[in-house]
Amino acid sequence: MSFSDQAYDTNIYIKRSDCEFRKEYVKDVTYNVQYCLPKGDHYFGLVNIDLTLNKIPHSRLFLDFRGVSISGLTVNGTLVEEATCFRDHKIYLPSNLLLGDGQNNKISINVHNKYRKDGMGLHTFNDNQDNVRLQFINNIQAQYLYTQFEADYCHFVIPVFDQPDIKAKWTFSAVVPTEWNVVSNEAVDESASERMETALAAVKQSASIFGIDFASVGDVKVHTFHQSFKISTYLYAICAGPYEYQERVTEGFPKMRIYARRSLIKDCDFSEMFTVTQAGMKFYHDLFGKQYPFNKYDQIFTPEHSSGAMENVGCVTYNEIYLFRGEVPSLAKRQKFSNTNLHELAHMWFGNLVTMKWWNDLWLNESFATFMAYLCQTNAPELSYQKTSWVTFLPLKFWGISEDILSKTHPITCEINDTGEAETIFDGISYGKGASFLQIVYNLLGHDVVKQGLHAYFDKYQWQNTELKDFVGTLNEAYTQYGNEKLGKDFNFLEWCDSWLTTSGVNILEPQITYNADGSIRQLLVKQTNDLRGKNKLRAQMIDIALYDENFQPTFIRDYMISDKVELNDIDASHHVGKVTIINVNANDHAYAKIRYDQKSLDNFVASLYKVRDEVTRGQVWRNLWLLVVDRKISSLQYFDFVIQQISHESVDQIIQVALMNLTSLISLYLPTSEVLGKKRIMFETLKHLLQRSDIEPSTRVPIVDNLFGFASSPDHIKVCLDWLEIGAITSESGEEIFKLAQKHKQSIVKLVFPDPSFDLEFKNALLEKTLGDDKSDIAVNVRETCNASLPDTENKRKVWDSLIDHTTQDSIYKRGARMSGFYNWKQLDIVQPYFDEFYEILPTIYEKTPFKYVESFFYSLLPRMEIHDRHIVKLLQLKNATPDNQSNFASLLSEGTELILRQKLIREFAEKSFQEKL
Numbered sequence: 001m002s003f004s005d006q007a008y009d010t011n012i013y014i015k016r017s018d019c020e021f022r023k024e025y026v027k028d029v030t031y032n033v034q035y036c037l038p039k040g041d042h043y044f045g046l047v048n049i050d051l052t053l054n055k056i057p058h059s060r061l062f063l064d065f066r067g068v069s070i071s072g073l074t075v076n077g078t079l080v081e082e083a084t085c086f087r088d089h090k091i092y093l094p095s096n097l098l099l100g101d102g103q104n105n106k107i108s109i110n111v112h113n114k115y116r117k118d119g120m121g122l123h124t125f126n127d128n129q130d131n132v133r134l135q136f137i138n139n140i141q142a143q144y145l146y147t148q149f150e151a152d153y154c155h156f157v158i159p160v161f162d163q164p165d166i167k168a169k170w171t172f173s174a175v176v177p178t179e180w181n182v183v184s185n186e187a188v189d190e191s192a193s194e195r196m197e198t199a200l201a202a203v204k205q206s207a208s209i210f211g212i213d214f215a216s217v218g219d220v221k222v223h224t225f226h227q228s229f230k231i232s233t234y235l236y237a238i239c240a241g242p243y244e245y246q247e248r249v250t251e252g253f254p255k256m257r258i259y260a261r262r263s264l265i266k267d268c269d270f271s272e273m274f275t276v277t278q279a280g281m282k283f284y285h286d287l288f289g290k291q292y293p294f295n296k297y298d299q300i301f302t303p304e305h306s307s308g309a310m311e312n313v314g315c316v317t318y319n320e321i322y323l324f325r326g327e328v329p330s331l332a333k334r335q336k337f338s339n340t341n342l343h344e345l346a347h348m349w350f351g352n353l354v355t356m357k358w359w360n361d362l363w364l365n366e367s368f369a370t371f372m373a374y375l376c377q378t379n380a381p382e383l384s385y386q387k388t389s390w391v392t393f394l395p396l397k398f399w400g401i402s403e404d405i406l407s408k409t410h411p412i413t414c415e416i417n418d419t420g421e422a423e424t425i426f427d428g429i430s431y432g433k434g435a436s437f438l439q440i441v442y443n444l445l446g447h448d449v450v451k452q453g454l455h456a457y458f459d460k461y462q463w464q465n466t467e468l469k470d471f472v473g474t475l476n477e478a479y480t481q482y483g484n485e486k487l488g489k490d491f492n493f494l495e496w497c498d499s500w501l502t503t504s505g506v507n508i509l510e511p512q513i514t515y516n517a518d519g520s521i522r523q524l525l526v527k528q529t530n531d532l533r534g535k536n537k538l539r540a541q542m543i544d545i546a547l548y549d550e551n552f553q554p555t556f557i558r559d560y561m562i563s564d565k566v567e568l569n570d571i572d573a574s575h576h577v578g579k580v581t582i583i584n585v586n587a588n589d590h591a592y593a594k595i596r597y598d599q600k601s602l603d604n605f606v607a608s609l610y611k612v613r614d615e616v617t618r619g620q621v622w623r624n625l626w627l628l629v630v631d632r633k634i635s636s637l638q639y640f641d642f643v644i645q646q647i648s649h650e651s652v653d654q655i656i657q658v659a660l661m662n663l664t665s666l667i668s669l670y671l672p673t674s675e676v677l678g679k680k681r682i683m684f685e686t687l688k689h690l691l692q693r694s695d696i697e698p699s700t701r702v703p704i705v706d707n708l709f710g711f712a713s714s715p716d717h718i719k720v721c722l723d724w725l726e727i728g729a730i731t732s733e734s735g736e737e738i739f740k741l742a743q744k745h746k747q748s749i750v751k752l753v754f755p756d757p758s759f760d761l762e763f764k765n766a767l768l769e770k771t772l773g774d775d776k777s778d779i780a781v782n783v784r785e786t787c788n789a790s791l792p793d794t795e796n797k798r799k800v801w802d803s804l805i806d807h808t809t810q811d812s813i814y815k816r817g818a819r820m821s822g823f824y825n826w827k828q829l830d831i832v833q834p835y836f837d838e839f840y841e842i843l844p845t846i847y848e849k850t851p852f853k854y855v856e857s858f859f860y861s862l863l864p865r866m867e868i869h870d871r872h873i874v875k876l877l878q879l880k881n882a883t884p885d886n887q888s889n890f891a892s893l894l895s896e897g898t899e900l901i902l903r904q905k906l907i908r909e910f911a912e913k914s915f916q917e918k919l
């Protein structure tokens with residue numbers, strides 16, 4: 001008899017209180033999972049669990065499992081025939097069958113479940129690209145599976161106690177089609193023939209229990225893995241499919257493999273990945289005092305990955321955006337991937353060897369890995385060839401600030417009551433602000449003290465779960481033992497940490513200067529104030545101040561500790577003689593704060609930023625001016641003028657990339673609507689001329705071309721792009737080829753044509769077919785989706801909308817994402833306008849019926865922001881007021897939406913006003 005869970009399609013989160021209850025009783029858990037993972041959409045198998053209990057719990061103990069059905073649940077040999085034991089994603093264990101006092105309990109369950117298409121649990125993907133080739137051979141389908149188990153999606157696949165602090169060893173056997181590879185946390189145990197036979201027998205029996213004809217699975221092979229170390233459930237991993245790989249075995253390092261699906265294996269830069277990984281292992285070994293703690297290290301590119309990457313023990317999964325599909329990657333793109341590689345690797349120690357007790361300490365996990373990746377990338381000698389500087393850290397810090405200035409901001413360390421809340425804190429505070437905090441700690445205590453602290457931390461807590469106090473406590477011990485003269489006797493490290501971690505909001509630092517008649521400084525004050533949002537307070541942090549002379553040469557005042565008691569800090573600048581043109585109170589970017597400039601410095605930066613040699617300072621200015629727009633200290637039109645003036649002087653491609661991305665949002669969100677098309681036009685012309693200049697570095701052209709097509713909207717500019725598409729390259733005025741277009745650029749040009757009513761459908765379709773050719777890859781599929789969704793056709797728009805709000809659809813979350821990205825268009829205001837109101841009508845249903853990941857994607861992609869109406873703001877507020885307390889993730893989304901729209905309205909009005917004044 002099998003039991004199914006009526007609540008399979010409902011979102012139910014795991015409560016902290018339940019986890020604390022289970023932790024009190026359960027220990028020494030092992031999972032033995034024997035699954036058949038066939039092609040198609042279902043899988044099945046047997047799970048055996050061993051555990052001991054400290055004592056019999058006062059209420060019923062349960063496993064977590066979000067599955068279609070279970071059967072043959074036995075507890076210590078007794079079959080449980082109680083239909084209600086499986087409900088609401090839980091399998092309840094009868095107390096009368098459990099044994100207490102440390103005796104071994106044996107549980108076994110047959111499960112039947114379906115693959116998912118939303119990147120949670122066991123995700124399935126069909127590679128149409130490969131299928132074209134393979135369908136001629138035996139009708140083979142290239143189907144790929146991978147798991148994503150963080151935060152609590154392990155129980156979407158396996159019945160487990162899905163919480164980080166019940167670590168368990170697990171053994172896994174997979175029965176799969178013969179041509180598949182399977183990758184998991186440990187290596188395959190080739191000698192385990194007995195276990196292979198047992199697994200095969202187990203899945204055959206499981207098939208018959210669920211009425212599945214095992215012969216229909218076809219020819220199979222059994223992969224049996226070595227038992228894992230004791231690790232948390234969110235770190236287990238299963239990847240299966242016809243993945244291919246390359247291997248590197250080097251003395252002193254674990255065995256490493258890099259996997260990708262067959263049609264993309266040619267797009268891996270194996271050599272660079274292995275080099276970066278090994279450099280990271282060496283660097284972290286020295287800094288953490290422990291060698292890489294696991295047996296092997298596989299890295300695998302998985303299709304439709306739900307985030308950037310995931311640090312599963314010994315089996316890191318990556319999003320395929322990191323593959324260089326058909327393009328020569330820019331240095332910036334390679335640096336970015338190396339950074340992700342080093343981030344995931346750092347988790348092997350911090351997160352995997354020592355794990356947070358509960359999700360409230362997620363930030364420490366993420367900010368630690370984030371900060372360490374930058375530290376390694378800028379310091380490991382083997383990586384100096386990538387020339388990474390801290391300019392690449394700026395986006396992280398500003399991600400933190402941009403969320404810290406919203407009312408949804410939260411303390412870095414915050415209360416998390418269930419895994420639904422945990423899902424919402426994979427955000428700018430946990431990654432960006434947390435990492436900036438660790439950067440401040442590192443600069444404050446110094447490399448040696450931090451290193452001593454980390455050695456002690458890993459020595460003491462390896463294989464265990466910890467809380468924040470364990471981490472800061474260990475650092476404090478190192479600080480107390482080795483000291484730091486700069487900080488003086490009165491500095492209390494623990495109190496200082498508290499002032500950063502348990503509060504929220506960002507501080508503002510701004511200089512107040514009195515000049516002498518000759519332009520030298522009479523008095524320099526740095527004023528610290530609190531930004532409006534959060535539980536804010538003044539904070540102590542150490543800053544460097546740069547004073548620039550008339551030739552833009554800086555001199556520095558270093559290591560000044562800003563007071564957390566008074567707003568005004570009197571800085572001794574008496575040693576500085578001569579005229580000062582610019583003051584930067586956050587030189588070297590050590591501080592986490594909104595930085596303001598005095599009017600003279602601001603004018604000089606705006607006019608002559610290119611004269612500043614230091615790239616980190618230039619990167620800061622680009623970012624800080626953006627924040628000045630957000631705070632309405634300068635208008636969006638002024639920012640636009642600044643970009644036009646400075647972009648042609650900038651040589652660092654990361655800075656250009658960010659500047660142009662910001663400009664794209666600035667134009668569509670923050671400029672007065674009447675200015676949008678005109679400013680796009682100017683920007684396209686500016687960038688086109690820039691590309692054609694002979695003195696531009698080839699690497700600088702990459703971010704320019706990547707962003708260029710977003711500015712083409714007038715018929716003559718689209719015509720220019722079509723001409724380039726025809727010859728496959730951007731050309732100079734005289735027709736010389738200056739930049740070869742990658743496939744993604746060609747697709748961007750096609751995407752320009754589809755929403756435009758001046759081209760007919762026949763032309764559009766012919767162009768699409770010609771550009772995509774026989775490309776059946778997921779990217780090509782998504783391009784088709786975007787193009788189709790962007791057609792200026794009322795009836796078609798309705799169809800697309802209906803597919804987006806259909807919660808029963810079988811389309812993957814990614815395909816729907818591609819559709820959403822083409823839905824709104826400036827040229828179709830009359831067609832898309834009705835959906836602005838419909839969006840608010842349907843939103844509560846979307847929240848109720850679809851996974852939160854889709855809700856977020858739907859919300860951010862389709863929140864109407866082209867036109868701002870007061871009735872929309874009212875609607876958002878009404879929805880928020882009607883949201884019950886237990887839907888805090890939805891409430892937080894709604895309040896963020898309200899704030900973003902309100903901000904947009906004010907910035908547009910401010911720009912219009914300053915424009916009128918100028919006239």
Ligand SMILES: [Zn+2]
Pocket residue numbers: 311343344347365366369
């Ligand atoms: Zn991470």
